[in-house]
Amino acid sequence: MEPLTLLALAVVGLAAGFVDAIAGGGGMLSLPALLSAGLPPVAALATNKMQSIVGTTIAATTYWRKGLVSLRALVPAILLTLAGSLLGALTVKNIDTGILDVIVPIALIAIAGYFMFAPKLTDADRAARLSFPIFVPLVGFGVGFYDGIFGPGTGSFLTLAFVALFGLGVTRAAGNTKVLNLASNLGALLLFIPSGDVVWPAALTMAVGQIAGGYLGALTGIRFGAKLIRPLVVVVSVAMALKLLLVP
Known part of the structure; x- marks a missing residue:
């Protein structure tokens, strides 16, 4: 790959890592960039997972x-999220995911509506609607399975679950989301790496940007808390929904 292309990918990696650390959705920036750099779709997906995990x-x-x-507290959920993602990646070749092109944008718009209009979404924890030890692993498995099959909106779905079902404050929800996102990405990479789908020059270059972006994004999310995370989840969810609806 050309040096200027790699430099551009590093910058995209930084921006994607920053956004992803706060509200998820960094793949909206990184995946199109990899496709524009000339990577085939499967290689772009694999490389995107590799660079984003950093x-x-x-x-x-x-x-x-x-x-x-x-x-x-998250160990069972981490293991089941990883297992769900691996199973989803194994399953995707045998099912038609076309219906997800319609369902997922609707779900993302609903998430945006919840974070926009629901009262009392702050950094303070609230009473949980479901038992954390029992149901977080189940949610992790389901969202991990979805991530292995399709992917867009994984972070938004997890953040919504931690806030609405398990009573976490918005910033704690973002942190827990990142841990399960990590497990989900790792599950998919257990297939992508052995199959040789990762384009390593692009992945490693973007990973350099991801290191800075992930760190700065997390610090920014922690510093500003719900005041930043809440509107950014709305913006990212709507943007992902529009992209899925308007850009095949």
Whole structure:
């Protein structure tokens, strides 16, 4: 790949990591960039997973170090999310995912509406509607399975679940989302890497940008909390919905 192309991909990696660490949706920037650089679709998907896992790791670690994530409480969910993503990646070749092109944008718009209009969405924790130890692993498996099959909106779905079902404040929800996103990406990569689909020069170059973007994005999300994360989830969810509806 040309040096200027790699430089541009590094910049995209930084921007994608920054957005993804706060509200998810970094793939809206990174995946089109990889396709524009001439990668075939499967290679672009695999390379996108590889570069994004770096920024997700940095972001998840930053949230954890700031005391916003309990890894011990998430261990069962991490394992089931990874398993769900791997199963989804194995399943995708045998099913028609066309219906998701319609369902997912509607779900993303609903998520945007919830974060826009629901009262009392702050950084304060609230009473959970469902048991965290029992249902977070089930949600992780379901969302991981979806991520392995399709992908767009995974972060938004997880953040909504942590806020609406498990009573977490918005910033803690973002941190927990990053941890399960990491598990989901890893599950898919367990297939992509052995199959040789990752284009390593592009992945490693974008990973450099992801390191800075993931760290700065996590610090920004922690610094401004719900005041930033809430509107950004709305913007990212609507943008992803419009992209899925208008750009095949």
